Amino acid sequence: MRRSIATVCVSGTLEDKLAAAAAAGFDGIEIFENDLVVSSLSPREVRERCADLGLTIELYQPFRDFEAMPDPLFRKNLDRAARKFEVMAELGVGTMLVCSSVHPEAVDDDDLAAGQLSDLSDLASDFGVRIAYEALAWGRHVSTWDHSWRIVQRADHPSLGLCLDSFHVLSREVDPAGIADITPGKIFFLQLADAPYLRMDVLQWSRHHRLFPGQGAFDLAGFVDLTLAAGYDGPLSLEVFNDVFRQADPARTAVDAMRSLIALEDAGLPGFPDLSGYAFTEFAVDANSGPELRGTLRGLGFAHTGQHRTKPVELWEQSGCRIVLNSAVARPQTAAITAFAISSADPSQSLQRAEALLAPAHPNVREPGEAELAAITAPDGTSVFVTDSANDWRNDFLPTGSTAAGAGLLGTDHLGLAQPFDHFDEAGLFYHSVLGLSPLSTEEYAAPFGLMRSRALTNKAGSIRLALSVSLLRRGDWAPAVSDPQHVAFTTADIVTTASALDLPRLSIPDNYYADLAARFALPDDFVSTLRSHGILYDRDSGGGELLHLYTPVLGGRVFFEILERRGGYDRFGEANAPVRMAAQRHSRLTSSSVRP
């Protein structure tokens, strides 16, 4: 199907928006009237610009407060429409969106609404224009799709049909199933937007919190299927009002938007190969952070087991945990997780799927004889390598002969990656559509330096887990916490034994935390005492599952490690303890204090 995007979805001037839509591969656009009104391009120039860019103009929108008005206002409205039809003729756009009235003088009279819409459609047809009538979820008298359809049926005009907007339909209680029974040809236009379920005024919800398909909670595939059943063959067009997207780089947003449609259609996309786990996590280090990370890895029971044949890159291992330290990446000031590798049952299919979903390929400089290790770039800039389960990449490393002492670490449980503010929802869709990770619920919590939002993703097997986080507001000058922290969490089957075997400082957890823990969960004193003595944090879910976890201090200004033990099916990430960790990290940086039990 053709793919279209409303200019209101992205930031910038109309020129910026058109360029972004074209570059992302859209076939067409909806012109949001305000974008045209403030533009220095004349309608004719817009038409030419679109033609040059290979974009069709699918819809002119919105025309407000038209139907069911007392006569003098109705006449004025027809005059107003005629002026817009003239603009549309210059633009070369054939369909106008008329949304249901919110005008205080609008009358609750379906016959009047149908009659006036019919008159409007007469006028429109003189200009070669069709009218797509849409029920706003907060329309004064018409606020549901079925009501708008009854009015369109009553008007029975060939130039009058429906515009169905998934937000307006799915945010209301009326069952959408009947959409399949709409007369073929009468759905003139389809607008798609996703959204999280929020308990708030529907207008504010719509104007600030819409998302691209797959980023929210709506069943958009089911919605599109209903319209297809009703014979809809127009474009799939995105209309997303989102506070973040409106101020983010439009080129990025448009690609995110296109990815959402490709994933929604799911036509001919390579499927998801099984992912068996993390092959390795790569840290960029320099002369300052390198020794600090090496020392910490040793203290965690890792050994430097391999040295890259041609590059200043070290492999550190312990059981199924693998860390690569790369000194060749120029990255000033802070250490960073620059890449991670996942083991796929079919790497080339994983990469084909990624490419089909517009995931940027990562330029990999490969020396002769080295393993092919293709990668894609995630929204936060991290490279995601995809390798097979044979782990051929390890042949690039010469064994050093060292063996890990071990501290009971078994493998990588998850990565924790702070996301850039503008790309948090993009990241969720990226990992969902490209790698097949399903988002768990989104959590919000108060951290010492502001509110945080976190979203965990996991594949069905739980072998690839990601914890993405972002500040609820973009950080300003007062942000003395670690900037964009990243971490790797390793699993152990027995955190107390592991903790005893560690030979390294760990993050100092305040006694107040343990006093509260004992009160909150009514835990036995000796258990709390054990936790306290090792700096282990604790969480319990409603099903009685438990998480025990501890942290190293922050290394190289940005990264740290976590060790965790999941008990009884605990499936989250200890988000409730994140403020404790963040305050302790701040304290540790101010005092350079950490505990070595």
Place this chain on the structure above:
Amino acid sequence: MRRSIATVCVSGTLEDKLAAAAAAGFDGIEIFENDLVVSSLSPREVRERCADLGLTIELYQPFRDFEAMPDPLFRKNLDRAARKFEVMAELGVGTMLVCSSVHPEAVDDDDLAAGQLSDLSDLASDFGVRIAYEALAWGRHVSTWDHSWRIVQRADHPSLGLCLDSFHVLSREVDPAGIADITPGKIFFLQLADAPYLRMDVLQWSRHHRLFPGQGAFDLAGFVDLTLAAGYDGPLSLEVFNDVFRQADPARTAVDAMRSLIALEDAGLPGFPDLSGYAFTEFAVDANSGPELRGTLRGLGFAHTGQHRTKPVELWEQSGCRIVLNSAVARPQTAAITAFAISSADPSQSLQRAEALLAPAHPNVREPGEAELAAITAPDGTSVFVTDSANDWRNDFLPTGSTAAGAGLLGTDHLGLAQPFDHFDEAGLFYHSVLGLSPLSTEEYAAPFGLMRSRALTNKAGSIRLALSVSLLRRGDWAPAVSDPQHVAFTTADIVTTASALDLPRLSIPDNYYADLAARFALPDDFVSTLRSHGILYDRDSGGGELLHLYTPVLGGRVFFEILERRGGYDRFGEANAPVRMAAQRHSRLTSSSVRP
């Protein structure tokens, strides 16, 4: 009355919060439990730190989900409370806030609630602690102040009283008038928070959008009076959950908070002298922006009428419009409005009021023989000079002999000042409490590079108007619009004549705007044609009042001028046209195009 602030109001670790509260002059604090739990300070250390800082700990809060529970859970709750009473003893705090339960197993039984609260109060009194019971607006069974008061009366325990939180009381429909009849001594604690009226879930409203008194829409003075009538003599304590404050500099936020209480109490504050208007607006210029501003002022009909006796400072005048160009201020890159002066009927009283409200004094370097010109610093860093109507400051300037050609500009209508993201609400309270400007409604609109919020303030006479604006989200990298723009708007009695007399480029307004204007307001063609030929924008309010206004291009990277004519009592600032202006400014910067009609 004593003044207190909950630690949750400000950002940072507990150490940061205590330091900020003390520096702002608070007498006490409420300890928000989470702030203690994550702190590396032991309760005893917190007590000592507070004592060192001269702060009392007024309240420990919150204790949740206590009352009206089935028996086994009730026993657990008592154990939980005992542990908290131990912590409170170490902290040396005598009152615990118990908020009404939201627990799914809580029973709707006032007798049970009263009985369990009575048992809790028995236990509390063993520790020398009092219980202040508060109805959360979203409590499961108890959600209004009168219901919590009935339960406290039923329990009839000397250690049990009420906590009244203005948000929970005023966000609900129950009349607060009856608060005055509460038995003297039974209001144990008073929490104050303001808020704008928002149509959203009350819990989200409370947790994200509270404001300090005077920043929202609640009648807090009336609320406090009711509690005083009931004999309340405890502290006035702020409990404000606000997304912006939670991530802003705590020292700034605490001063803002203290200012809100001083203004609320209004005890012994010097009154507001009448303000007759703007005396002058000062621009910092350098070798690049100076010539550009001078050229523009000449084109606007100004003349360089005075030269400062000792400094590289020029006075430019036309009728009642006065601009000062200051080349002595080091301000790289962009021109800026660094100061404005207002004429007060009693400057020293204006300054005394400002000082009482913690407005920072501006360090003014005055040469011998120069006029005393005291100033305060506004939240955005702008200096606000206060002068008398005799305008003695003009004696510091030697007349140049030049006279303004004039273009019909009469005086300064308003200043438009973009505010730093973290200090928008602070700025509103500052101008309201210090200068007596009343906020008009807050407007939000979609601008090309993101959503904007604007708030206009004015004194009763309309002689001092300010238009403050801020991005709804802090700007990131994609923000190609003018950064933090500032402007001065001058009035004219006849904008078309003035426009014809101007000799300067003005901002190029797109034809699309005029086509839409004609359709939207059904304006006569020749009127629209006149507007278009001069680049004049148009707005009309619901009462038929009209605004005609035009803009210069952006000068020196940041500042511009507006000329406006208000007709028929139009009292706003043409916010609807701001996106047109912003898109035109962007276009003008990309193309260096502007029109010289």
